[in-house]
Amino acid sequence: xxxxxxxxxxxxxxxxxxxxxxxxxxxxxxxxxxxxxxxxxxxxxxxxxxxxxxxxxxxxxxxxxxxxxxxxxxxxxxxxxxxxxxxxxxxxxxxxxxxxxxxxxxxxxxxxxxxxxxxxxxxxxxxxxxx
Amino acid sequence: xxxxxxxxxxxxxxxxxxxxxxxxxxxxxxxxxxxxxxxxxxxxxxxxxxxxxxxxxxxxxxxxxxxxxxxxxxxxxxxxxxxxxxxxxxxxxxxxxxxxxxxxxxxxxxxxxxxxxxxxxxxxxxxxxxxxxxxxxxxxxxxxxxxxxxxxxxxxxxxxxxxxxxxxxxxxxxxxxxxxxxxxxxxxxxxxxxxxxxxxxxxxxxxxxxxxxxxxxxxxxxxxxxxxxxxxxxxxxxxxxxxxxxxxxxxxxxxxxxxxxxxxxxxxxxxxxxxxxxxxxxxxxxxxxxxxxxxxxxxxxxxxxxxxxxxxxxxxxxxxxxxxxxxxxxxxxxxxxxxxxxxxxxxxxxxxxxxxxxxxxxxxxxxxxxxxxxxxxxxxxxxxxxxxxxx
Amino acid sequence: xxxxxxxxxxxxxxxxxxxxxxxxxxxxxxxxxxxxxxxxxxxxxxxxxxxxxxxxxxxxxxxxxxxxxxxxxxxxxxxxxxxxxxxxxxxxxxxxxxxxxxxxxxxxxxxxxxxxxxxxxxxxxxxxxxxxxxxxxxxxxxxxxxxxxxxxxxxxxxxxxxxxxxxxxxxxxxxxxxxxxxxxxxxxxxxxxxxxxxxxxxxxxxxxxxxxxxxxxxxxxxxxxxxxxxxxxxxxxxxxxxxxxxxxxxxxxxxxxxxxxxxxxxxxxxx
Numbered sequence: 048x049x050x051x052x053x054x055x056x057x058x059x060x061x062x063x064x065x066x067x068x069x070x071x072x073x074x075x076x077x078x079x080x081x082x083x084x085x086x087x088x089x090x091x092x093x094x095x096x097x098x099x100x101x102x103x104x105x106x107x108x109x110x111x112x113x114x115x116x117x118x119x120x121x122x123x124x125x126x127x128x129x130x131x132x133x134x135x136x137x138x139x140x141x142x143x144x145x146x147x148x149x150x151x152x153x154x155x156x157x158x159x160x161x162x163x164x165x166x167x168x169x170x171x172x173x174x175x176x177x178x
Numbered sequence: 179x180x181x182x183x184x185x186x187x188x189x190x191x192x193x194x195x196x197x198x199x200x201x202x203x204x205x206x207x208x209x210x211x212x213x214x215x216x217x218x219x220x221x222x223x224x225x226x227x228x229x230x231x232x233x234x235x236x237x238x239x240x241x242x243x244x245x246x247x248x249x250x251x252x253x254x255x256x257x258x259x260x261x262x263x264x265x266x267x268x269x270x271x272x273x274x275x276x277x278x279x280x281x282x283x284x285x286x287x288x289x290x291x292x293x294x295x296x297x298x299x300x301x302x303x304x305x306x307x308x309x310x311x312x313x314x315x316x317x318x319x320x321x322x323x324x325x326x327x328x329x330x331x332x333x334x335x336x337x338x339x340x341x342x343x344x345x346x347x348x349x350x351x352x353x354x355x356x357x358x359x360x361x362x363x364x365x366x367x368x369x370x371x372x373x374x375x376x377x378x379x380x381x382x383x384x385x386x387x388x389x390x391x392x393x394x395x396x397x398x399x400x401x402x403x404x405x406x407x408x409x410x411x412x413x414x415x416x417x418x419x420x421x422x423x424x425x426x427x428x429x430x431x432x433x434x435x436x437x438x439x440x441x442x443x444x445x446x447x448x449x450x451x452x453x454x455x456x457x458x459x460x461x462x463x464x465x466x467x468x469x470x471x472x473x474x475x476x477x478x479x480x481x482x483x484x485x486x487x488x489x490x491x492x493x494x495x496x497x498x499x500x501x502x503x504x505x506x507x508x509x510x511x512x513x514x515x516x517x518x519x520x521x522x523x524x525x526x527x528x529x530x531x532x533x534x535x536x537x538x539x540x541x542x543x544x545x546x547x548x549x550x551x552x553x554x555x556x557x558x559x560x561x562x563x564x565x566x567x568x569x
Numbered sequence: 570x571x572x573x574x575x576x577x578x579x580x581x582x583x584x585x586x587x588x589x590x591x592x593x594x595x596x597x598x599x600x601x602x603x604x605x606x607x608x609x610x611x612x613x614x615x616x617x618x619x620x621x622x623x624x625x626x627x628x629x630x631x632x633x634x635x636x637x638x639x640x641x642x643x644x645x646x647x648x649x650x651x652x653x654x655x656x657x658x659x660x661x662x663x664x665x666x667x668x669x670x671x672x673x674x675x676x677x678x679x680x681x682x683x684x685x686x687x688x689x690x691x692x693x694x695x696x697x698x699x700x701x702x703x704x705x706x707x708x709x710x711x712x713x714x715x716x717x718x719x720x721x722x723x724x725x726x727x728x729x730x731x732x733x734x735x736x737x738x739x740x741x742x743x744x745x746x747x748x749x750x751x752x753x754x755x756x757x758x759x760x761x762x763x764x765x766x767x768x769x770x771x772x773x774x775x776x777x778x779x780x781x782x783x784x785x786x787x788x789x790x791x792x793x794x795x796x797x798x799x800x801x802x803x804x805x806x807x808x809x810x811x812x813x814x815x816x817x818x819x820x821x822x823x824x825x826x827x828x829x830x831x832x833x834x835x836x837x838x839x840x
Contacts, residue, residue: 215751215752215753215754215771215772216735216750216752216771216772217665217752217753217771219752221752222663222664222665222666223663223664223665223666223749223750223752224663224664224746226740226741226750227737227741281736284736284737285735285736285772286734286735286736286737286750286751286771286772286773286774287733287735287772288734290732290733290734290735291734293714293716293732293734294713294714294734295590296714297714297715297716297732299712299713299714299715301710302710302711302712302713302738303711304711304713304736304738308713316586360738361741363710363711364707364711364741364742364744365707365742365830365831365832366707366743366744366745366827366830367741367744524746525743525744525745525746526673526677526678526698526745526746527676528677
C-alpha cells in the first residue's frame with residue numbers, strides 16, 4: 048500500500064468524525080420516549096399495538112393511496128365506533144395530541160415525516176376558528 | 179487527468195474565483211428560495227413558468243449544438259474538427275448540468291424529485307425529457323473521457339466507445355426535440371402549438387452551441403495557447419450561418435401563419451413580442467426591445483460573417499464579434515422570448531407580464547456560473563492533454 | 570493494482586446506475602401504464618359519430634347562469650363555501666392566488682366565443698370558472714409522476730398532493746387556467762379551518778376535486794349545496810340517462826369552454 052502515512056490517519060479521522068454523535072452523547076442513546084396513550088382511554092387501535100409500532104407508516108401510505116387514488120373512502124369500526132379512513136379523520140381522533148404522541152418518537156429517532164405540512168394537527172385546529 | 183485542472187496561471191484562478199463568487203451568490207439565493215418557497219420568484223398563478231424554464235430550454239439547445247462538431251468528424255471523417263470535437267462534448271456536459279440545476283431550482287418540491295423515477299409516466303414528455311437528458315449526459319461523459327484518455331496515451335480509442343459516439347448523435351437531436359415537445363403538445367397554448375417548434379429549436383441550437391464553442395476557441399487561443407485551426411473555425415462559422423438563417427426562416431414562417439390566417443391566438447404572442455399588445459386600453463410591450471435586439475444581433479452577426487467570407491477577411495475579431503452577436507441574439511429569442519411570449523396571454527385571456535425578482539436572477543446567474551466553472555475545468559483538462567501530446 | 574481498482578470502480582459505478590434506474594424499468598414493465606394512456610384512442614372517437622358507449626359513472630355539472638344573473642352575492646356564497654370547506658388559503662396579491670372556483674367576465678371564461686354584439690346581460694355579469702374534469706384531461710397527460718390522474722370509477726380528475734413535485738407542467742397543460750400553485754405556505758393564510766379536510770403544503774398544485782371527499786358521505790359538492798335553493802348548479806352522473814343532470818342537458822341548449830380542444834369538459838353552462 049502506498050501513501051500509508053496519509054491514508055491510515057485519514058481513515059481514523061473519518062471513522063471518528065462519523066461516529067462523533069455517539070461519542071458526543073457519551074455512548075448513551077438518551078431516555079426512551081414514552082408516547083402518550085389516547086387521553087380518551089380508548090384501548091384498541093385499528094391493528095395491534097405491536098403492528099402499529101412497526102408499520103404505522105406503511106398502513107398510512109396504504110390508506111392514503113386507497114382514499115385518494117382508488118376512491119375507497121370506506122370507514123373502519125373499532126370497538127363499535129366508526130371512523131373515516133385517514134390520518135386526520137381516524138388516528139388523531141384518539142391520539143389527540145400530536146406533540147406527545149407522534150413527535151415524541153419521531154424526534155427521538157430523528158424522523159421528519161411531512162404529514163403535517165398539509166394535514167392539520169389537533170393543535171393547528173385548536174389555534175383557529177373552525178368551520 | 180484531473181490534475182491538469184489544478185495547475186494554471188493566475189488568470190485561470192482569477193476567472194475561477196470570479197465564477198466562485200457568483201456561485202456563492204446563487205447558492206445563498208437558492209437557500210432562501212428553498213426555505214421560503216417559490217413565492218420568492220416573479221412567477222405567479224397565471225404565469226407559472228419563468229426564467230428557470232426558459233434558461234433550461236435554451237441550454238438544452240447549447241448542449242445539442244455540440245452535434246454540429248461531433249457529426250462531421252465521426253460520420254463524415256472531417257479531420258479538421260479533430261481538435262475541437264472534444265470541446266463540443268464537454269460543452270454538452272456542462273450545459274446539461276445547468277439544465278438539471280435549472281429544473282431543480284424550478285420545482286416546488288425538490289426533495290420529491292425522485293418521484294419522476296419512482297412513478298415513471300410514459301405519457302408525460304417531461305419523463306422522456308429526463309430520460310434523454312440523463313442519457314445524453316452519460317453518453318458525453320463516457321465518450322469525452324474515454325477518447326481523451328486514449329488521446330493522451332496516443333493509442334486508438336477502443337472500438338466499443340464508437341457505439342456510444344454514434345448513439346450520442348440521435349440523442350443530441352432527441353434532447354432538443356423532446357424539449358420542444360414539452361411545449362408543442364399543449365392544447366390552448368397557441369404560440370407553442372406548432373410542429374415547427376422542434377425544427378426551429380434545433381436550428382437555433384445548431385447556431386448557438388457552435389457559436390459558443392467558437393468564442394471559447396478564440397479566447398483559448400489568446401490565453402491558453404490553443405489553436406483550433408483556421409479551417410475548423412471557418413467551417414464552424416459556415417454551419418452557424420446556415421443554422422441561423424434556417425432559424426430566421428422558421429420565425430418568418432410563424433409570422434406568415436399568424437398574420438395571414440388572422441387567427442387571434444396565433445397573432446397575440448408574436449404581436450406582444452415584436453410590437454406590443456393592446457388589451458383593454460393598456461399596452462404591454464416589455465419584451466419588444468429584446469426581440470428586436472434578437473433580430474438585429476442575428477442580422478449583424480450574419481452580415482459580418484458573410485462579409486468576412488466574401489472578402490476573405492475572416493479575422494479573429496470579426497468572427498468573435500459575429501459569434502457573440504449570434505449567441506446573444508438566439509439567447510434573447512429562445513432564452514426569453516419563446517417561453518415568456520407563449521405565456522403572456524393566459525388561458526383565461528388576461529395579459530400577464532413577468533418581472534423576475536432579484537433572488538431569481540441571483541439563482542440564475544449562480545447556475546450559469548456553475549456551468550461555466552465546470553466548462554472551464556473540462557476545457558482546461560482537454561487543452562492540457564493536447565499540449566501534453568503535442569509538446 | 571491500479572487496473573483492478575479501476576475495474577472495481579467501473580463495475581461499482583455501473584451497478585449504482587443500474588440500481589437507480591431499476592425501479593423505473595421494473596415499474597414500467599410490470600404495470601400497464603404504457604397502455605394506460607387511452608389518449609391514443611381518443612382521435613378515433615373525437616367526433617360525435619361512432620362514439621363509444623360510455624360506461625360507469627362520470628360526474629358532471631350544469632351551471633344555469635340564468636338563475637345567477639344579477640346576483641353576484643350568490644356566486645360569492647358558493648365560492649366561499651367551496652374555499653372554506655377545502656381549506657383554500659387566501660392571498661391578496663393576484664399573483665399568488667389559490668382558487669378552486671371563481672367568477673370572471675364572459676370573455677375570460679369563454680374566450681373562444683364571439684363577443685361582437687353580445688347581449689348586454691353577458692357583459693354585465695360574471696361567470697363561474699372551475700376545473701372541467703375533462704374526459705381527456707391534458708393535465709393528466711403531461712404530469713410526470715401521475716400526481717394528477719383521472720379516477721376511472723367517477724371520471725373525477727384528482728390530485729395526489731403527496732406525490733406532486735411542483736413542476737407546474739399541469740398548469741401549462743390545462744387550457745382553462747383551473748389550477749393554482751402554492752407559492753407560499755398555506756396554513757397562515759387560511760382564516761377558518763375545516764378539521765375534516767387537510768390543507769396543502771407549499772410547492773404543490775391544487776384545484777377543484779369535485780368534492781370527492783363529500784360524495785361518499787352522500788353530500789353534494791359544496792358549491793351545489795350552497796346554491797341549493799336556487800338550483801343554479803345541478804350535479805350528477807353524465808352517463809345516467811335518468812339523472813336530473815341529463816334531463817336538463819336533453820332539454821336546454823348548453824355551451825362548454827373551449828370545446829374545439831377536444832378535452833370534453835364535464836361542466837356545461839346555460840347562458
